[in-house]
Amino acid sequence: MKKVYLRKQGFTLVEVLVAMALLMVLTVGLIGLNQLSAKTSLISKLRVQAMSILQETMEASMAVRASNFGSLSEGVYYPQISDGKWSFVSGTEVIDEMERWVEISRVQREISCGGERVCPIVESGGVVDPVTFKVEAVVKWEEQGEEKQEELESILTFWR
Numbered sequence: 001m002k003k004v005y006l007r008k009q010g011f012t013l014v015e016v017l018v019a020m021a022l023l024m025v026l027t028v029g030l031i032g033l034n035q036l037s038a039k040t041s042l043i044s045k046l047r048v049q050a051m052s053i054l055q056e057t058m059e060a061s062m063a064v065r066a067s068n069f070g071s072l073s074e075g076v077y078y079p080q081i082s083d084g085k086w087s088f089v090s091g092t093e094v095i096d097e098m099e100r101w102v103e104i105s106r107v108q109r110e111i112s113c114g115g116e117r118v119c120p121i122v123e124s125g126g127v128v129d130p131v132t133f134k135v136e137a138v139v140k141w142e143e144q145g146e147e148k149q150e151e152l153e154s155i156l157t158f159w160r
Contacts, residue, residue: 047150049098054150069156078092097142099140107134108122108124135153136152136153
């Protein structure tokens, strides 16, 4: 019968160094991934917040149009609620480090539209439509040192 000797073997210095190097590479990778995730989360949060403010701004514009179309005039405004009604205040507004405003401008329509009930809107060379405005809602913010901006555009008319 043969005798079997079992030797206890430990780790060599090279094996320990290789294991430590692998552990360091994995740790650095996970830290980088965590930082990227935090950065992406912050960017996503800012954009969701900006879109929420932008949507509220456009809805407020529609509410002003519905309650008092005659109060609309060309210019730069921000929406404000008072006594349960939306109105426009001249200038811009900052909400949570995000600037918002509404730019209201007149629109022009083609002079002749070949039998159509309503002539199409044109950039220039038409006639100013007294009962139609172009409304552009804008939100601007800074994201990691870079200026970002989102816009929504709509046409407001007196017609119901």
